[in-house]
Amino acid sequence: METPPNLPVGWVAQWDSVQQRHLFIETATGRSQWENPAQFPAGPIAPIDTQGQVPHGQPHQSSKRRQYATGQTQAYYGSAEPAPYADPSYGQPQPGGQLFTPGLAAEAGFAGQQGAPAYFAPPDTGYANGQYPQQPVQQPNMNQVTNQFAQMGLGGQKPYALQTVNLLAGQPDPRDLHRPTPEIRLPPNASISQSPYVNADPSYKRSTINAVPTTSSMLNKSKVPFALILTPYRSLKEGDEPVPVVTDTVIARCRRCRTYINPYVQFIDGGNRWKCCMCSMSNEVPQLFDWDQARNAPGDRWSRPELNHSVVEFVAPTEYMVRPPQPPVYCFLIDVSHAAVQSGMVATATRTILESLDRIPNEDNRTKIAIIGFDVSLYFFTLAPGSTESSMLVVSDLDDVFLPKPTDLLVNLTESRSAIEGLLGRLSDMFQDSHTVGSAMGPALQAGFKLIQSMGGKLVALSSSLPTLGAGTLKNREDIKLLGTPKESTLLQPASSFYKTFAIECSRAQVSVDMFLFSSSYTDIASLSCLPHYTSGQTYFYPAFNASRTEDALKFAHEFSTVLASPICFEAVMRVRASKGLRMSEFHGNFFVRSTDLLAMPSVPIDQSYAIEVQIEETLTAPFVVLQTAVLHTTAFGERRIRVCNLALPTTTNMSEVYSSVDEIALATLFANKAVERTISHKLEDARDAITNKLIEIMTNYKNTMTAAGSGASAQLAISENMKMLPILCLGLLKNVGLRQSAQIPVDLRAYAQTLLTTMPSQLLIPYIHPTFYSLHSMPPEAGTVGEHGIILPPPLPLSSERLERHGLYLIEDGQTIFLWIGRDAVPQLVMDVFNLPSYTELRGGKMTLPLLDNPFSQRVNAIIAKTREMRRGPYWPHLYVVKEDADPALRLWALSSLIMDRAEQLPSYQQYLGQIKDKVNGTTY
Amino acid sequence: MGGEGWLFLFALLISAVLLFVMVFFIIMFSDLECDYINPIDLCNKLNQFVLPENAAHAFLTIIFLLSGQWVAFLLNAPLLAFNVNKVLKKNHMYDATEIFRTLSGHKKESFIKLGFYLLSFFYYLYRFIVALIADSE
């Protein structure tokens, strides 16, 4: 090691005369290490097992000297690196005398033995803004198998490097969930454009594997399912590139397979024809393809967005319309029964609609609105254009719903604005003295459907109780005795076929249904959510809503107005086309499968995610495959458009490339979808077992084929680096409210959690199954202040209660709920700073709004909470609960259930779960 | 021709009808796969035939039981139990929202039923001829 070796970019070597060796410094972070980063980069986990054996991911063929050096390096790590998470309070005298740190003793031993694993990296400010600081460095130290396979890689392509880690050797680092997806390494010249956007961003479309095996037998052998996770309509946050639009209606499509032209086609015959990347058909290039219609002059083909971007939108000509594009239509069905009015739901909802009237998509003044009230009767309102008055028409015949008036019930928002405003202002008062109990929601849905069926649009149902009258009547079938038993899944199946058959009718008429449910008692979400499910809507649940609590009103108003204001598409169909040999086999998500590969979506809500499983039907011969999603839809401003989203993936004959390209986030999203479906068709237990069994299958096969242990028993639990968070994500799924083994979870909460699990995009789903956990009292000084990328967040902690200190303040959030955990020995100054109360005893736990006080700590905490509320996609506005360590056991247990690495009830801790998996992995041989 | 002859002639006719119903089901399923029919129409069409098919088969089985044709009865009893179980569990109807996920199962079931009706058709034919010969002797 006397000459400075070749170093990766960003590193410098410095000769240390004391140690007589090179010190390697990463210039960007200032971080130093003794080992050559080209061989031993400062990865998030140093794969050293507890016995101090040779780390698994290291070369077995390497010399003994190097192994020794590794051990030495680890020893240096211990002294050179700052303490775990640089917790300043560790060394300080603790208030309240005795320091209670349950995890500290164990942790010290752990760290001593291991020489402080590298995941205890100092907080990295770059990461705190949701960005992973560095691309994983190419690792030359993989095991033998990979080395051999690597030679067989496709010509010119960089092979994937497989890095094996031993899961038993370290704790999962939550920051690893934000790693970039495994790189998609397409062969050179796969695309005709050198644009960086030729492959879809993972937020639009991601695949569970980024290198596709060429045969289905190889795919089966790998045990990793092949699926796409799609969010074709995702929201654009600040700084996001808008989707480019092709406005000249020149749409080049393959004659045979109808694929849209994309960056992966080839131009042949002097550019007069193009060869389809899916079926190799040669097609003519349309005449106007090279014509700039805006300037009316010859244009540059190579600047066309569809050849440079993977996600584009085409403006469709009239051939793509069966009727003129529909206007946005919103029909509000508002429960006006006693319970609804008294809870303040009606007042909050009408006020929110009123305030959102300017934000509802209505760019070309075509938007139509109707308002129908229901309790035991239906109340229609005529909203004549120009007038400020509205008259109410009551229909009590629920068996044969009819519209009392042919006109003025569904009105143009702009023309009848004053009448609508008048009605919304008065609606709650009109029913203030109502004492009717009962809900004719089914007939109300039918009436709304009748009103808008000729156009299609959105039915927005707001209900405070179980439907008890007319079609779609549901019974209170919640039987506490069934909870936690194998029969529980019967409660998760729809009780009435109405919500399915009606959903099909709606889907046919391009009507989509959103449900907002507020009941304080059982409201059968399992049945009701079928309607949004098959009509591409969404279910929202506000259990025991009471508008007199400002937090409740705020949450609902925020989410409702976000939904109303969000851009929306109507009368859509989605189809996924793929290269020859691939077939879409199963579809998961909120839509109706209209034919083998066509998904009908009456509306496309923003930020809804879909999972589609892919089958390999024939051996893939091409060096890469293309998967193209096309969504034909009508925008809110009346334009027919096609959003096309392309994903190209290389093919491989090399199993290690399959493993090293697995996208664990996509895989966990698929597991969530499949598990929920299984709870309905089978049992909850089967669904949970299926997740664990799949994980065991993958890891068993990984051990057998990718590690030196082969099919023999191993003291380690090996998995590739890019999949190391998969076990904790699976455990998080098993412990999620939607799937958890428990006799305490009300069916409605479970059913609602399941709707979230199947609709949320990965950005929301991953925190939902693996919550984020911050320590606030000891956060680094920059956390909570404004950095280059907005508010800087503290480093997330592993989800274990060992981290909770008695004097600490913590934040646990899963995108739906925020817990502010305060230890019982919190110093009065902390309580004063955050809550403006003299001491811990004065503080009351529960739902609350945190005051914004005139001190830096309070402002930082508030900034962090605000950031966690807005940073993810989706309309959700999490409640904030203050959890005192020693009060309200129910709330405390709820908060602790977010710490998924702990043991809870019958559910294993993370270490136990790994132990179970290891036993199974060693127990089965092929 | 005696009672047994008439009985098996009747059974022959019913099983022929059931055979055609199954062929119709299978054709419809492959139409769905080829996108010639949408799942909603398919389910509406097929669901009309589900209960009559089950009823005809149940009727035949019960007649065998009442007339003491034990072999024929035992032959049909498992299918009857299967059908009754499905009706009791309320999953005998085709669900348009799930049809693509369950299609392979439905096809398999229809093929097995087709095979069963075909076999029983020949069995009834044999018994019918045996009965005719017995009559003529």
Ligand SMILES: [Zn+2]
């Ligand atoms: Zn083609």
